[in-house]
Structure formats: C-alpha cells, structure tokens
Amino acid sequence: MLRVRTCETGGYAYYSVYLSEGDPREGLLEGNPWCKPDGVQPRHWKMPLTIQSKNFLKGLSQDRRSGGKGEKTPIRLLILRGNRLRVPVYPGPAGLRYFKSLAYRRYDAVNKHWTLPYTDKVLAKVKEVLAPMYPEIEVEDRRAKKAKKKTKRLREHYRSCPEEMKEKLRVKRYSESTVRTYTSMFSEFLSYHYAHSPEEITADQIKAYMRHLVAEREVSESYQNQMINAVKFYYEKVLGGQRRTYFVERPRSGRNLPTVLSQKEMSALLKGIPNVKHKTIVTVIYSCGLRISELISMKVSDIDYGSRRILLKQAKGKKDRYVPLAERTELMVKAYLKRYNPEEYLFEGPSGGQYSPSSVRKFLKRYSKAVGVKKNVCPHTLRHSCATHLLENGVDLRYIQHLLGHNDSKTTEVYTHITEMGLDNIKNPLDQLDL
Incomplete structure (x- = not known):
C-alpha cells in the first residue's frame, strides 16, 4: 500500500511517502536520488515538492503489483x-x-x-x-496508413490543367515525374474551384483550399507542400510572377525518422527472393543507396567494371554522380545480364523500356511479408538501410553524403539518430564528478 501526503516543517514543503511492509516498490524509493529516509519512522521517506517527484510518485501509484488482490495492470x-x-x-x-x-x-x-x-x-x-x-x-x-478521405466531384466539374503550364514546366526542364505531379494537382485545384476561371481565384480562396486539404481531407505534409508548389508555379511562373500565393502558410515539417531494416532483416530479405531479376534489383538499390528513379534510369553502358563504379546520369537535381560497385553486386549483375540480356536499360520491362517503379514496390512488399519483416518496406527503405549500415560500420558521414547525393549534410545527419553506434561508449559527465 502506498500513501502520500504533503507536509511542511519550518517553512520547508515536501512529500511524505509511506509504504506498507513488504511492498516491492521500496527498492525504487531507495534508488531515487531525491528520496531520503525519514530517519524516525520505518518505511517513511521524504521527497521535495517538485514536478519530478510528482511524476515519480504517479508512476509508483500506477504500479499495482502489490495491490490489494495482486492485480496486475499492463x-x-x-x-x-x-x-x-x-x-x-x-x-x-x-x-x-x-x-x-x-x-x-x-x-x-x-x-x-x-x-x-x-x-x-x-x-x-x-x-x-x-x-x-x-x-x-x-x-x-499504429503505423498502418489510414485510408485518405476522398472528395467526390461531379464529372462536369472536372477542369484539366492549362496547356501553357505543362509547356512551361517542360521548357524549364522539370522532370517528367514533377510535370505529372504538378499538372495533376493543379487540375485538382481547378476542379475544386470549378465555378471560377484560374485568373478569378483570389488569394483567400487559395488559403481556404489549403485549410480544406488539412482539416477535411487530412493530407500529409508533403502532399500539402506539393500542392502549394504547383499553385505557386502557375500563378508566379505562367502568369508572370503574381505574388498572390506567397503568403500561404506551409505546414511544419515533422521530425520523422525513416524506416530502416536491420542487417539481419536485410540478409533474410535477399535470401528470400528466388527471382534472379528481382533479387538483382534489390541488391543494386541497397548496395548503391539508390533512389527508385535512379535505378530505372540506369543503362547497361553506365556500369564501369574496370573502375568498379556506376555513373548515375542526371539524377535528382540534374546532377551526375558515381556510386561504387561492390564485388558481390558485380557478380550478380553479370549473371543477370547473361540471363536476361537487356538492350538499353539495365532493368527493362517485359516489352522493353524502363522497368516500372510500381512493380518494384509491389514485389518488395510481397517478399518482405513472406520472410516475416513486419515493417512497411519500400525501395527508399533500402536506401535508408544502406546509409545506416554504412554509418554503423564506421564510414565517414561526408562519404555517405556523397554516395547518396545529398546537397546538405543535415539531410545525411538524420541517420546518426537511427543508429545507436557508440552510445554505449559515451561517458556521462555526472559519472566523472566526485560526489
């Protein structure tokens, strides 16, 4: 039994704590640096009247191992x-x-x-x-994704993206993926305001639409940011730089850590893929730390076996970079090429051309589930896992930044918060004090 009351002696306020005989929580009180024995009455302790003490006592009261009927509360x-x-x-x-x-x-x-x-x-x-x-x-x-709320819109309300926006995007050399995203999102925006032409839509209506996305449709932060960028592009780049959307509030970016497979899980995944082509794709993404767009754009001629490296042409940000070709990866790629003999791209679809990114996502989820990996695995998970495992193996962060193609070192530093490498060797300054 635990009893706590507030006392005051000589102007000093404190908690008076009493435990009945044989209560196993007594050891927790003895191990608390703020808790002092009363010195007069047995099983009595004193604690300062602070928020730390209050939270500690609240935790003790929730521990019911010694409750009246031996009740256990998980x-x-x-x-x-x-x-x-x-x-x-x-x-x-x-x-x-x-x-x-x-x-x-x-x-x-x-x-x-x-x-x-x-x-x-x-x-x-x-x-x-x-x-x-x-x-x-x-x-x-609770990481399972919730079904997004979709807004039903009548077919006659649909408005397509203006052709001048598509043309402007291509003239400015935006990637095809960005062109598809921006045009699709701006079409959705226009369909919401179907009663107005684009030039009639006011800044207040734009802000109201952004609030609708968050409050009613519950879209993600990245989706909202992409929508803002699509709307800004049209009004600022296509219509000559009108600044009506500069003051749209952007969502606060959360500090979410990426999903990473352990080395044991990664090994089980590779062993559990029987298809040679699929196994080679997963191996190349993981060993080279690639984005899915970089994988499907890679050509057979981009591999330099002499210097053991692969040239990634016009990757994200329109930048070229080299990534190393591991010995095991080279052997697997050569065996794959001998069997499938692709014409242009390293990985091609059944009818030629680039391999489908959705196909990679689908078979990766299927194989992950088959080998018992319960995490939500996608191609980018392999990239995150590569960076984390390199860091755990002692590779310098600057090298990892170059390998992944990050502009800002802060982007790469997120992996230092995933691995616990070296935490056990850090000496707490309190342990060095003579107390």
Whole structure:
C-alpha cells in the first residue's frame, strides 16, 4: 500500500511517502536520488515538492503489483507513424537517464507521456528499464496508413490543367515525374474551384483550399507542400510572377525518422527472393543507396567494371554522380545480364523500356511479408538501410553524403539518430564528478 501526503516543517514543503511492509516498490524509493529516509519512522521517506517527484510518485501509484488482490495492470507502448515510440508512464530514474540520452526525445507535460525515436534497440532498452516497475508490457504498432478521405466531384466539374503550364514546366526542364505531379494537382485545384476561371481565384480562396486539404481531407505534409508548389508555379511562373500565393502558410515539417531494416532483416530479405531479376534489383538499390528513379534510369553502358563504379546520369537535381560497385553486386549483375540480356536499360520491362517503379514496390512488399519483416518496406527503405549500415560500420558521414547525393549534410545527419553506434561508449559527465 502506498500513501502520500504533503507536509511542511519550518517553512520547508515536501512529500511524505509511506509504504506498507513488504511492498516491492521500496527498492525504487531507495534508488531515487531525491528520496531520503525519514530517519524516525520505518518505511517513511521524504521527497521535495517538485514536478519530478510528482511524476515519480504517479508512476509508483500506477504500479499495482502489490495491490490489494495482486492485480496486475499492463502498460501499452505505442509505435506511431514517423517511427516514434510513445511511453505513457513514468520510467523511473534509470529510464529517465536513458530517455534524456536520446536525440529527438520529447516529453508531453500535458498528457504525461514521452515520445522517443523508434528502433528495435530502443524498444528493447525501454522494456528493460520499465520491467522492474511494470512486469506486463504490451506493444501496439499504429503505423498502418489510414485510408485518405476522398472528395467526390461531379464529372462536369472536372477542369484539366492549362496547356501553357505543362509547356512551361517542360521548357524549364522539370522532370517528367514533377510535370505529372504538378499538372495533376493543379487540375485538382481547378476542379475544386470549378465555378471560377484560374485568373478569378483570389488569394483567400487559395488559403481556404489549403485549410480544406488539412482539416477535411487530412493530407500529409508533403502532399500539402506539393500542392502549394504547383499553385505557386502557375500563378508566379505562367502568369508572370503574381505574388498572390506567397503568403500561404506551409505546414511544419515533422521530425520523422525513416524506416530502416536491420542487417539481419536485410540478409533474410535477399535470401528470400528466388527471382534472379528481382533479387538483382534489390541488391543494386541497397548496395548503391539508390533512389527508385535512379535505378530505372540506369543503362547497361553506365556500369564501369574496370573502375568498379556506376555513373548515375542526371539524377535528382540534374546532377551526375558515381556510386561504387561492390564485388558481390558485380557478380550478380553479370549473371543477370547473361540471363536476361537487356538492350538499353539495365532493368527493362517485359516489352522493353524502363522497368516500372510500381512493380518494384509491389514485389518488395510481397517478399518482405513472406520472410516475416513486419515493417512497411519500400525501395527508399533500402536506401535508408544502406546509409545506416554504412554509418554503423564506421564510414565517414561526408562519404555517405556523397554516395547518396545529398546537397546538405543535415539531410545525411538524420541517420546518426537511427543508429545507436557508440552510445554505449559515451561517458556521462555526472559519472566523472566526485560526489
């Protein structure tokens, strides 16, 4: 039984804590640096009247292992979208120290929970520090994507993207993927305002549409940003630089960590792919850290076996770069070429031409599920996994940045928050003090 009351002696306010004899939570009180024995009455402790003490005591009260009927109350850890782990209980002194050692950890003082970057290692460590207080721990994965709310629109309300916008996009050398995205989104925007011509749509109507996307359709941050860019392009580039959309509020970018496969999961995935062509595609993406667009654009002539590297022409940002060709990858590519003999592109569809990106996504999900990988795996997951595994193997961050083709080193630095390499070797400054 746990009893807590607020006391005051000589102007000093504190919590007075009492535990009944034999309560297993006594060890937690003894291990708390803020908690001091009363010195007069047995099983009494004093704690300062602070928010840390309040949260600690709240965590103790939730631990019912020694409740009246021996009732056990399991706690539930939530894995959220963006690879975030939510811990809804007080983690104890050891747990607090671990939580505060993690990058991107956050404490919600209103709802009294922690959110941490999620990896398998972090989850295992959280379970370890919570186990003494909460013997029953459940984990719920809530990363499954929700079905997007679609707005039904009558066929007669449909408005196609103006041809001058398509022409302007191609004149300015935008990629075909960007042309398709912008024209599709601007067509959707015009269909929403079907009663007005593009020149009649006001800045307030544009802002109202952006709020509609967020509040009613619940689109993602990236989708909203793409829509803003498509609308801005038309009004600023096609209509001669009108600045009506400059003041549209952009969404705050969340700090979501990418999904990464462990080296064990990556090995199981490659072993579980029987199709030679599919296995070669996955191997090339992973070993070279490629984007899906870079893979399908790669030609047979881009491989330089003499220098063991591959030239990626006009990759994202219209930049060329080289990536290394690993020895195992070279052997697999040669075996694949001997069997399939593609004419131009390294990976071609059944009727020739570039391989379909959607086909890669589909078979990758199918094979991942078959080998027991529960994560949401896509081609970009292999790219993230390559960068993370290179970092764990001691490769310099600057080299990884060049390999991935990142302009800004901050983009590459996100992988330092996924791996825990070297965290165990960091000495906490508190341990160096003479206390």
